[in-house]
Amino acid sequence: MLDDSRPIFLQIAELIENDIVGGVLEEESQVPSTNEFAGFYRINPATAAKGVNRLVDDGILYKKRGIGMFVAAGARSQLLAQRREDFYQEYVQPMTREARKLGISADQLTEMLHRTETTSDVTEGSVSP
């Protein structure tokens, strides 16, 4: 959901991106109109339009005149490439920082990563014994 840390238009753009990355919005499928976004998230329609337009500028969405907004071909792989770069900064770095604080060595961290890989039921909130 929306929070106060960043401009809302960026958050709207990100929510749409998430749906594309997650496969909810498929390439060449139509995305909801800006007014639908505004109504659903209860935000100013101009702000919703700004978020959508940003994705148009990035080549993630494209406009079909008089019909609406569609997911561009290749959008998913483009977003995945971006997201992988962000992953290091947003997840790996904070994780290693926290690990250092707790005295977890790089080897131990690697071992933990292997453990999560092999644990089949990696559900949120589950506590491993």
Add this chain to the structure above:
Amino acid sequence: MNSQITPAVELRQVTKTYRDAKALDNVSLRLEGDRIYGLLGRNGAGKTTLMSVLTGQGFQSSGEALIFGQRAYENDDVLSRICFIRESQKYPDDFSAKQAFKSAALFFKNWDQAFAERLVEDFQLPPKRRIKKLSRGQLSAVGVIIGLASRADITFFDEPYLGLDAVARQIFYDRLVEDFAENPRTIILSSHLIDEVANLLEHVVLMDGGRIIMDDDADSIRGTAFTVAGNATSIQSFVAGREVLHRESLGSLASVTVQGRLSEVERAEAAELGLDLAPVSLQQLVVRKTMAATDTAAENDAEVGALK
């Protein structure tokens, strides 16, 4: 957008004095049309005075207040294009809500009767009951319905929801967003319930002591302040050189609200220091800004007093 276009609302150095108190102190403001504005500030900040002066219901002591480039007072061309819903809007007591809507329909050329009827159902308003028999919340609903269904080019809502419960307020926000999307126009919403309306606003004007202390796009404001909490000594070094809006401490712990954005490097630095960062909501920012402005004004007054 063309900046040469006549703004929907324009104030040029407007001052309004009541006896020796300045309700508006040399206020200049320019609002483009077709946006939803939030007019925020404490009671007595000058919001209602500003709207009264603009709509020709009050007179400024000096300066110019214009709607679409014209003065509103006794100007039918302007008055038919604006709708001003006051906090305690008065209606003829013997009118029913239905009759109030009928009068509104005569006055506002864009009036949408079907929309008004739908809103009556949404708010579960008894349309035939006489206005003086309505509850406070129902009375507010009458105002909200007139404000929305008028579809006036500029609609002023001055704290329109006294007595409206949370559900009714949500209906108001939802209908406002939906209808604005279909029929873009200028909405100026004055509210104390900032968290509730924050996401609806495209632009925010914050008043304090008869002056405008913030005039910016809501999305530009978002993320311009943050609160950092943790060890007081670490915080001290982290916030050094920044504009502090607020400070609280408890023993060795401190929580400081600071103006400014954080870079990724600074975020990492805060994390290294073991400090927690939290965003500041528009409401919190308004509170902090207003209190900071009041402090500064008090200091200036003290200085002036010392010089006397």
